[in-house]
């Protein structure tokens with residue numbers, strides 16, 4: 133198919149599908165001169181931190197360098213599930229058995245915490261408990277899933293079960309996968325409406341949000357901080373940094389430890405409900421185990437497939453990403469060959485080298501960062517933890533303060549050039565090796 137027929141006539145490559153459902157309020161007032169706690173970043177992490185601190189009695193303000201919400205929090209796939217990226221064994225090796233146990237347990241609890249937050253704040257974000265299925269690309273991946281399912285059952289109250297290959301057809305109609313693992317409590321939401329609901333909860337509390345208004349410099353004084361912005365200075369006793377994959381200078385220490393990995397998504401043109409029902413009868417959130425990291429779902433109105441993945445580890449043109457993702461989608465469902473795309477967009481996920489989020493404090497700056505692609509639950513949950521920790525409250529305790537923000541010799545903290553090498557390595561080695569393994 134030629135490039136001309138890749139997109140629908142009214143497609144606007146680069147603009148997220150989700151943005152069609154929201155508008156962006158004007159928030160251009162300067163920040164207040166003095167607060168108890170200043171939150172830097174107005175995505176899920178920052179907004180949740182602001183709500184938690186305000187409700188604990190603090191005078192709070194929020195800044196964002198861009199339009200509040202136009203970071204990852206309105207660009208993501210809207211898949212709701214907190215399970216740790218690492219196996220229990222990998223966590224135990226790095227942090228000890230007790231911390232691994234607590235991370236498993238707390239991840240399960242975080243999901244319910246976020247569901248309560250959505251209900252309590254009355255956030256209309258098309259939330260549905262759809263369940264999520266992880267699809268095994270190779271037999272080895274399927275064996276690893278079986279071990280993980282056993283560990284999840286042993287270490288948490290999370291409901292998780294294995295599906296053999298012949299059981300998969302009630303979930304997804306494709307010969308691609310060797311089996312799967314279902315997390316029935318996981319869900320789906322509309323990410324931009326979710327962000328909007330959190331922002332409304334902040335504004336309802338009369339918490340000032342200034343955007344665009346970047347924190348250009350933070351100076352630690354005795355007992356407080358001075359934050360320079362283009363719209364004036366703020367004095368704050370406490371500061372919470374909530375910039376994740378969009379962290380820039382002056383936060384160089386964090387840039388060296390949390391790096392931006394682009395993730396790309398497409399939306400198909402509207403499809404017939406019959407076709408969607410035939411190819412994805414389970415209506416779950418779907419993720420693959422292969423290194424392409426494809427993740428896909430049906431749009432909240434049931435009309436389209438939203439399909440994401442690792443089109444590249446570096447920024448590439450939207451049309452190139454769109455072609456790559458559509459080809460991957462058509463490998464899974466050849467019947468979609470010829471389907472045009474209404475949207476393609478990307479955003480930056482904030483990865484830590486340990487692939488785990490971290491809540492902590494450095495030089496008086498509290499932070500929650502490094503969700504490594506899994507933030508619809510963990511970002512608001514850990515944003516609240518960071519805020520409570522900054523206020524010295526024991527409800528800020530979390531096992532995610534025992535994970536670490538490490539650095540590596542090959543990343544100096546400016547642009548993550550090592551991802552260019554990673555991109556080639558994945559394309560020419562990992563993907564090929566996995567494709568060979570999948571044929572066995």
Ligand SMILES: Cc1cc2nc3c(=O)[nH]c(=O)nc-3n(C[C@H](O)[C@H](O)[C@H](O)COP(=O)(O)OP(=O)(O)OC[C@H]3O[C@@H](n4cnc5c(N)ncnc54)[C@H](O)[C@@H]3O)c2cc1C
Nearest residue numbers: 173175176177197203204205208209210211347479507508
């Ligand atoms: C394409 C994509 C798909 C994803 N899919 C999923 C998914 O399906 N499920 C899931 O759980 N997670 C997913 N994620 C991850 C999830 O979106 C993120 O983990 C989450 O949104 C992080 O929220 P945040 O508030 O920490 O960061 P962001 O929402 O990225 O917000 C950070 C904010 O900080 C601001 N900022 C930066 N520097 C400054 C400064 N100096 N001063 C003031 N403000 C500043 C930025 O402007 C930005 O608005 C996905 C991410 C992407 C990009």
